[in-house]
Amino acid sequence: NAGVTQTPKFRILKIGQSMTLQCTQDMNHNYMYWYRQDPGMGLKLIYYSVGAGITDKGEVPNGYNVSRSTTEDFPLRLELAAPSQTSVYFCASSQTFPPRETQYFGPGTRLLVL
Amino acid sequence: AQKVTQAQTEISVVEKEDVTLDCVYETRDTTYYLFWYKQPPSGELVFLIRRNSFDEQNEISGRYSWNFQKSTSSFNFTITASQVVDSAVYFCALSDPTSGTYKYIFGTGTRLKVLA
Numbered sequence: 001n002a003g004v005t006q007t008p009k010f011r012i013l014k015i016g017q018s019m020t021l022q023c024t025q026d027m028n029h030n031y032m033y034w035y036r037q038d039p040g041m042g043l044k045l046i047y048y049s050v051g052a053g054i055t056d057k058g059e060v061p062n063g064y065n066v067s068r069s070t071t072e073d074f075p076l077r078l079e080l081a082a083p084s085q086t087s088v089y090f091c092a093s094s095q096t097f098p099p100r101e102t103q104y105f106g107p108g109t110r111l112l113v114l
Numbered sequence: 115a116q117k118v119t120q121a122q123t124e125i126s127v128v129e130k131e132d133v134t135l136d137c138v139y140e141t142r143d144t145t146y147y148l149f150w151y152k153q154p155p156s157g158e159l160v161f162l163i164r165r166n167s168f169d170e171q172n173e174i175s176g177r178y179s180w181n182f183q184k185s186t187s188s189f190n191f192t193i194t195a196s197q198v199v200d201s202a203v204y205f206c207a208l209s210d211p212t213s214g215t216y217k218y219i220f221g222t223g224t225r226l227k228v229l230a
Contacts, residue, residue: 040123041222041223042118042205042222042223043218045218090159092159102149103218104161105151105159105161106158108158108159110157
């Protein structure tokens with residue numbers, strides 16, 4: 001069971017570069033989320049999606065963009081990387097509206113912006 | 115506003131000791147859910163338990179147990195006879211299904227070190 005997968009596991013970016021963090025789930029979940037985890041902190045929601053073609057902002061969306069063209073994939077785009085975006089990024093999914101349904105997390109992508 | 119406080123930043127115990135991780139939450143809502151997640155050194159987040167606000171029964175799963183007390187707004191997690199494999203960061207989280215948002219409010223986590 002693959003569950004939620006994320007690529008890459010680790011990436012170093014220079015300031016101003018762009019990149020896409022990939023997230024795929026094979027559980028046919030409708031809801032998907034992107035969180036960031038800063039050192040010593042809990043997770044904060046960046047964006048979420050309730051289904052293909054529908055996305056919305058979370059707590060900390062500035063500097064990021066998302067798209068949801070399929071049920072399985074929910075990529076996160078950083079257009080102009082900044083040191084403040086150094087963090088660990090987690091993708092998650094759930095079948096129905098949370099929190100009645102538990103969110104399941106991917107392994108995370110560690111991003112360092114220098 | 116909703117808030118989750120995990121006051122214990124780091125706890126160290128010797129293997130086979132019992133350990134309790136504290137979680138105190140704040141919410142004005144009567145309907146909400148509480149969660150515990152484990153983050154081992156490998157980095158992934160592993161779901162441990164979900165509890166809704168109307169179910170105050172304590173839960174036991176093997177060496178893990180959870181004590182939910184609405185009167186003190188606490189949802190504490192106890193590991194009995196701790197093992198080295200229990201070493202991880204543990205997060206408590208709160209979610210309100212009526213808020214119209216989809217986010218969990220996470221605590222800052224408690225790092226548990228179990229020494230052999």
